[in-house]
Amino acid sequence: MDPQGHRVASVRFQPAGQPTGRPHVIVLGNEKGGSGKSTTAMHLVVALLQDGYEVGSIDCDARQGSFTRYVENRKATAAELLVPLPQSQHVPVQRSAADSAAEAGADEAQRLGAAMEALKHCDFIVIDTPGSDTSLSRLAHTHADTLITPLNDSFLDLDLLGRIDHDGARILKPSVYSEMVWEQRKLRAIRRGPPIDWIVMRNRLSSLDAKNKRDIGKLLEQLSRRLGFRLAPGFTERVIFRELFPRGLTLLDLSRKEHKVDLGVTWRMSHVAARQEVRDLVGALALAPRPSGAPKEVLSLAP
Numbered sequence: 001m002d003p004q005g006h007r008v009a010s011v012r013f014q015p016a017g018q019p020t021g022r023p024h025v026i027v028l029g030n031e032k033g034g035s036g037k038s039t040t041a042m043h044l045v046v047a048l049l050q051d052g053y054e055v056g057s058i059d060c061d062a063r064q065g066s067f068t069r070y071v072e073n074r075k076a077t078a079a080e081l082l083v084p085l086p087q088s089q090h091v092p093v094q095r096s097a098a099d100s101a102a103e104a105g106a107d108e109a110q111r112l113g114a115a116m117e118a119l120k121h122c123d124f125i126v127i128d129t130p131g132s133d134t135s136l137s138r139l140a141h142t143h144a145d146t147l148i149t150p151l152n153d154s155f156l157d158l159d160l161l162g163r164i165d166h167d168g169a170r171i172l173k174p175s176v177y178s179e180m181v182w183e184q185r186k187l188r189a190i191r192r193g194p195p196i197d198w199i200v201m202r203n204r205l206s207s208l209d210a211k212n213k214r215d216i217g218k219l220l221e222q223l224s225r226r227l228g229f230r231l232a233p234g235f236t237e238r239v240i241f242r243e244l245f246p247r248g249l250t251l252l253d254l255s256r257k258e259h260k261v262d263l264g265v266t267w268r269m270s271h272v273a274a275r276q277e278v279r280d281l282v283g284a285l286a287l288a289p290r291p292s293g294a295p296k297e298v299l300s301l302a303p
């Protein structure tokens, strides 16, 4: 079905990470601000690094620069504490300041193209995008082999994917972001690129509000069939996510071994469950092993 509910030729998802001879591109996208794109991007980067992959990261929200600062904070922590935290090769891409839309579009295509070229030796490229509709964000979406949309667990955030009826029980029609993804999927099909594997993950899940959680879950299942996305396990609301950013750390860097090196984060048992949520998300992406052989060895603090 297309977003309007019309039947179209079925979309066949190519399993992620197939040996294509180029990096597998993972884009984090959602036009809603604060849904967890940058946080999820950084956790994915570290998960892939710890699995031994060479990872490139691109910040297409370089004006805000949260992803870039996360990466810089990580480098600073590694240097300051002399800990071997694995690092991605990071490239921020600025929006064009050109006056005309055509000029800006060409300029941004060139900038993003140059960033992709610089990282073409990587196994994976993780791209973070802004929480608004920009031409650079649209462009980034056209590069996605895997598109991950983190979604805060609320009706308000769900509204960016699909318009919901007054009772909050039924999806009426797709919303702006879903339409945009549909457009990018069509563009890729025209260019004969492999289809985008679109994955929606719920973020900041409450451990208390069971009814809200169930209602949103049902609506997301309706939407996933209509729009052709997969649902992946999400992250629970946890203070630790906010504590990790200044040090550039992720849940995957924390372990009991942390006590050997004081990373400045107090180890709690709840971190085990939190880290498992990250691993479950990575598992749901179904990324295949490195095509050219066994993963390279990297230094990591995680067990």
Ligand SMILES: Nc1ncnc2c1ncn2[C@@H]1O[C@H](COP(=O)(O)OP(=O)(O)OP(=O)(O)O)[C@@H](O)[C@H]1O
Pocket: 032, 033, 034, 035, 036, 037, 038, 039, 040, 061, 064, 066, 129, 130, 131, 132, 203, 204, 205, 235, 236, 237, 238, 239, 240, 241, 242, 243, 245
């Ligand atoms: N599961 C979570 N539990 C608690 N806090 C979270 C969680 N996920 C993200 N956050 C926090 O929510 C805030 C927004 O997250 P983040 O910056 O990753 O969102 P974003 O989608 O990249 O936002 P923007 O659209 O502004 O770029 C941050 O303070 C982050 O630490």
Ligand SMILES: [Mg+2]
Pocket: 037, 038, 039, 061, 066, 067, 128, 129, 130, 131
């Ligand atoms: Mg962000």
